[in-house]
Amino acid sequence: MVKVVGPLFVIVVVVGIASAGSDKGHDQRNGPSNAAPGRAGSDTTSRPARVGTKHAFAQTGSEGPAQSVRFRQQSLTKALPGTGARRPCPREGALTTDFLAYNLGSHFHGLARTMLMRVCHGRSVTPSPHARPGTTAAVGRANFVSSIYGDCEAAEDSGCAPPLEVQSWPACERNLARYTAETLRLLDFRATQVRGVPAGWFGSTRLEIYAGRTTIVIFGRDRASIAAAARVLQTTKGSVQAGAALPEPARGALKGEVSC
Amino acid sequence: MSRLMFATAARDVRKAIGGLVLVCAFAVLLTPQVARAELTQFYSYGEPHCGYNSQSGSRAWAWSDPVTLIFRDLYRHGFAYVVDDVVQHGWGTNTQGGPQWIVNGTTGCRLMDAQRATTCPSSPSPPFGFACTRYHVRFFRITPLENSYHTFATPHHEDWVSVSINCSSWWTCRPRICGHAVDSNGPEGSGFEQGKARMVNLFSDTQISSMFVGNSQSVKQCDDDMAGNEDGIVFWIFSGTWPDGSPK
Numbered sequence: 001m002v003k004v005v006g007p008l009f010v011i012v013v014v015v016g017i018a019s020a021g022s023d024k025g026h027d028q029r030n031g032p033s034n035a036a037p038g039r040a041g042s043d044t045t046s047r048p049a050r051v052g053t054k055h056a057f058a059q060t061g062s063e064g065p066a067q068s069v070r071f072r073q074q075s076l077t078k079a080l081p082g083t084g085a086r087r088p089c090p091r092e093g094a095l096t097t098d099f100l101a102y103n104l105g106s107h108f109h110g111l112a113r114t115m116l117m118r119v120c121h122g123r124s125v126t127p128s129p130h131a132r133p134g135t136t137a138a139v140g141r142a143n144f145v146s147s148i149y150g151d152c153e154a155a156e157d158s159g160c161a162p163p164l165e166v167q168s169w170p171a172c173e174r175n176l177a178r179y180t181a182e183t184l185r186l187l188d189f190r191a192t193q194v195r196g197v198p199a200g201w202f203g204s205t206r207l208e209i210y211a212g213r214t215t216i217v218i219f220g221r222d223r224a225s226i227a228a229a230a231r232v233l234q235t236t237k238g239s240v241q242a243g244a245a246l247p248e249p250a251r252g253a254l255k256g257e258v259s260c
Numbered sequence: 261m262s263r264l265m266f267a268t269a270a271r272d273v274r275k276a277i278g279g280l281v282l283v284c285a286f287a288v289l290l291t292p293q294v295a296r297a298e299l300t301q302f303y304s305y306g307e308p309h310c311g312y313n314s315q316s317g318s319r320a321w322a323w324s325d326p327v328t329l330i331f332r333d334l335y336r337h338g339f340a341y342v343v344d345d346v347v348q349h350g351w352g353t354n355t356q357g358g359p360q361w362i363v364n365g366t367t368g369c370r371l372m373d374a375q376r377a378t379t380c381p382s383s384p385s386p387p388f389g390f391a392c393t394r395y396h397v398r399f400f401r402i403t404p405l406e407n408s409y410h411t412f413a414t415p416h417h418e419d420w421v422s423v424s425i426n427c428s429s430w431w432t433c434r435p436r437i438c439g440h441a442v443d444s445n446g447p448e449g450s451g452f453e454q455g456k457a458r459m460v461n462l463f464s465d466t467q468i469s470s471m472f473v474g475n476s477q478s479v480k481q482c483d484d485d486m487a488g489n490e491d492g493i494v495f496w497i498f499s500g501t502w503p504d505g506s507p508k
Binding site for chain 1: 301303306307320321322323324325357358360437438439440441442445446447448449453471472473474476477478479480481482484486487490491492493
């Protein structure tokens, strides 16, 4: 009996880890039709982009100073080495995406949107973990649209995290499959559902939602504010409105099998 | 008969206890080497209590720098070796910079253990020898229960911004003492991306692996720029090894 307990326990542990990502099968059940909302809704964030400099900000018409939004755009048009499947970053100055970008509108629970950023680049100097010494190859890249809500006071030599940030990534570049089972356990991952689609808590300060061809990442200070934000997520052009069901994940998105 | 039944029952109990002990042993063995929860949100903190708020229980407001590197002292040379190894690989020798803290799952919030930075080109005498644009890294030893052979690091490239002009509108601007500010997210990657890449390139003679942890949240700097570990990747550097993992 004793000899059996060990392997049984290992199996239980493995199953436990696997169940943390049990929504991985969700996209298969949903079938191919699920790819449509995300793709069809490919969102072009057409708000005027301003390349930010230090201390630059954009006044937005009738909005007062507190509602001013700083538009940032950073991009590198060069595609990553070894990542031919990925689409190149948009030209500098554009906020375009080939995935739906989500936000919380101009205000959320008294917090004004203080910044809108388009971040897209791949540093070719980032080494591959398996590269021979001296050689480099990218292992990933940043590619997201970020809406930041509220402000904080940074000190010298120490930054501060704004109250809330919503990042939208293409599902082909950020998805559940990028985490190993061990990493999910380290990050205190808990699978859940948000507005009808699979999602996951990472501790109490990050929620990732897998919707259509987009992975929405909400960073916040506590679960309550993040959950409230998740309820009012909307797309810039209104194809998904606050409170409405989110598009089901594209087929294969949760497994990292969706193409860019 | 009843004596036989009693003996059988007692044997079953002993087996069950034995099984329980084995289960506990497995549980200990399978505990992650780096503790879970707050520690593994992979951020350092900018204030001595690690932002603990007894009402909300949240610490996230005090997040400062993303952890982007973990040194693993596989052959147990010790923490001093890890820091010296970084210096020997050409990172820099300057030890000046502000303090930061980290949440250690077993000991609560604790001060960083060391820091190293590149030396300013025409360095004035201390205490102003660090007032320049530079590469900088802080080390946080992650101790006992999380395994004494891990060191978290937050390498970054930072600008020297003596005074920042903080504007909430065109007509209300106020100057503020700033100091070092990590480069903002940009085409060349944020200062955190640049620091990570430099460190990893310096250790090209060492075994390295990576993992995606997704700690890509933007962190506001004192010059109002935003910077983060944009690609969400954390690298492991196995101190004291060759690329194939064998000891140096």
